[in-house]
Amino acid sequence: MTKFYRDGTISEQSIAPFDFTDRGLLLGDGVFDTALVLGGRIFRGDAHLDRLFDASRQLGIAVDRGAITRAAEALAAHGGPGVLRTTVTRGPGPRGLRPLSPQRPTVFASLAALPTNVVFAPLTLDIAAIRRNESSPTSRLKTLNYLDAVLATAAAEAAGFDETLFMNCAGRVACAAAGNLFAVRGRQIVTPPVADGVLPGIVRAFILTECGGLERSLEIADVVAADAAFVTSSLRLIAPVTRIGDARLASTNNDVVRELQKRMWSAIDAECGITLPLPGGSDEGERLR
Amino acid sequence: MTKFYRDGTISEQSIAPFDFTDRGLLLGDGVFDTALVLGGRIFRGDAHLDRLFDASRQLGIAVDRGAITRAAEALAAHGGPGVLRTTVTRGPGPRGLRPLSPQRPTVFASLAALPTNVVFAPLTLDIAAIRRNESSPTSRLKTLNYLDAVLATAAAEAAGFDETLFMNCAGRVACAAAGNLFAVRGRQIVTPPVADGVLPGIVRAFILTECGGLERSLEIADVVAADAAFVTSSLRLIAPVTRIGDARLASTNNDVVRELQKRMWSAIDAECGITLPLPGGSDEGERLR
Numbered sequence: 001m002t003k004f005y006r007d008g009t010i011s012e013q014s015i016a017p018f019d020f021t022d023r024g025l026l027l028g029d030g031v032f033d034t035a036l037v038l039g040g041r042i043f044r045g046d047a048h049l050d051r052l053f054d055a056s057r058q059l060g061i062a063v064d065r066g067a068i069t070r071a072a073e074a075l076a077a078h079g080g081p082g083v084l085r086t087t088v089t090r091g092p093g094p095r096g097l098r099p100l101s102p103q104r105p106t107v108f109a110s111l112a113a114l115p116t117n118v119v120f121a122p123l124t125l126d127i128a129a130i131r132r133n134e135s136s137p138t139s140r141l142k143t144l145n146y147l148d149a150v151l152a153t154a155a156a157e158a159a160g161f162d163e164t165l166f167m168n169c170a171g172r173v174a175c176a177a178a179g180n181l182f183a184v185r186g187r188q189i190v191t192p193p194v195a196d197g198v199l200p201g202i203v204r205a206f207i208l209t210e211c212g213g214l215e216r217s218l219e220i221a222d223v224v225a226a227d228a229a230f231v232t233s234s235l236r237l238i239a240p241v242t243r244i245g246d247a248r249l250a251s252t253n254n255d256v257v258r259e260l261q262k263r264m265w266s267a268i269d270a271e272c273g274i275t276l277p278l279p280g281g282s283d284e285g286e287r288l289r
Numbered sequence: 290m291t292k293f294y295r296d297g298t299i300s301e302q303s304i305a306p307f308d309f310t311d312r313g314l315l316l317g318d319g320v321f322d323t324a325l326v327l328g329g330r331i332f333r334g335d336a337h338l339d340r341l342f343d344a345s346r347q348l349g350i351a352v353d354r355g356a357i358t359r360a361a362e363a364l365a366a367h368g369g370p371g372v373l374r375t376t377v378t379r380g381p382g383p384r385g386l387r388p389l390s391p392q393r394p395t396v397f398a399s400l401a402a403l404p405t406n407v408v409f410a411p412l413t414l415d416i417a418a419i420r421r422n423e424s425s426p427t428s429r430l431k432t433l434n435y436l437d438a439v440l441a442t443a444a445a446e447a448a449g450f451d452e453t454l455f456m457n458c459a460g461r462v463a464c465a466a467a468g469n470l471f472a473v474r475g476r477q478i479v480t481p482p483v484a485d486g487v488l489p490g491i492v493r494a495f496i497l498t499e500c501g502g503l504e505r506s507l508e509i510a511d512v513v514a515a516d517a518a519f520v521t522s523s524l525r526l527i528a529p530v531t532r533i534g535d536a537r538l539a540s541t542n543n544d545v546v547r548e549l550q551k552r553m554w555s556a557i558d559a560e561c562g563i564t565l566p567l568p569g570g571s572d573e574g575e576r577l578r
Binding site for chain 1: 291293295304305306307308309310311312313314315317318321348349372373376381383384385386387388397399401402404418419420422424425426427432433434435436437438439440442443446458466467568
């Protein structure tokens, strides 16, 4: 049962009073964060809440860090395994684009059951017709403007794919609708830089700072010719990509990908004291305590 | 006092029960329309409601045309002069990008006072650093993904401009944050085609179908070298552009612009039986009945 946090209280009711002048609803004027909750802890919680706070500030949303932390931690304390979503909007305002001054940001959150079947699970990627607009700050922030991702994902599913891969307006590889893309060649692990229009993902940062990953712009030809590719997200963690459009990739059997999954799995175990199922039936991953 | 329509009732309370799983709030998964209400009538009401319904359908939102009409007409009947905003979202859904099936779209609307000082009023345009992404269907629909417009407008105002002008990713002129752009050269009136990433505006359609306007891709050099330029929107109607970045335009004294304003004014008078103030103190526009 999904739990909702609003105004300091937790409820299982999705319906509650809301201000219909809220700019989050009317203009997509806000940001959010999705994080994994295990054993009452948010995995990489500080990184998630810092990023949400920084994104709010980049948009000029005058939210308190404390309000974000309170919402997230109140729900995380309810356990898991779950998916925590924390949302910040610029709050209510008058008609039009100009915000209320001073702002009264809205913060709310939800904790849903973790769909464990997607964790570490392989996936196929369609190539989206819609480009990722790297000229917009929203390409680097997890904003409420998710319609391109909704539309591209629906198109991918209609074409028989699991997920979609965006190129940016310069024609370079950007990211999946809900995750960062990495290409593996030999021992080299590469992902596009944030400037190419991608979110600075939390699992992406784990690969870059703790597993020797590198930032470099990628052409689609580089990725389909790679030894392997994978998508990172706080929900899928490290998902091997088995197909991009017509090109097949042997990512599920790749030693580098498998090693990264194990390091991720160990990092979660170390931080949350919980093991997650690893694909391929390795013993340590069979149970989800 | 702004009036709100929700679930068949009208209220002056902005706060009301709302489903916090609504995809309009969580993902910007919806569309809206802004129209002028005068004398209890929505100016070009059928065109507005058709466009909102078509946009919903283009996004795959299974809304009834009747639900849209009921919301809009219930508020319009309350009079005006006002700004009617009608919003359609894909409705509540489970966590993630995949929608609920069958969908239960949400429709709500508001009627705010008309800021009469912006109607026909001249404005200055900054050139936005953010590009309009013509590869996305959202560039041609009035979706809830308005953050680029919010950010670019804030940047424009910080730089001393009234509004902002977007180029598209191909470097051509697209539109203002809240309106279409037209350039005038001699008797020729030109605006970018929808394919360049612009909304098929209702006032834009009036200029194209009733006043001899033409669709043609525009470079910024064409616009700053034009005799005049103007922005159309259902709220500003026809707003002469006096400056774009550093370039000044004599749009307020341009006979073609003045003539278009008068034709627009007459069309409103004919349809709604109401006269609006024209800039420059012409007698017929002094009163707002």
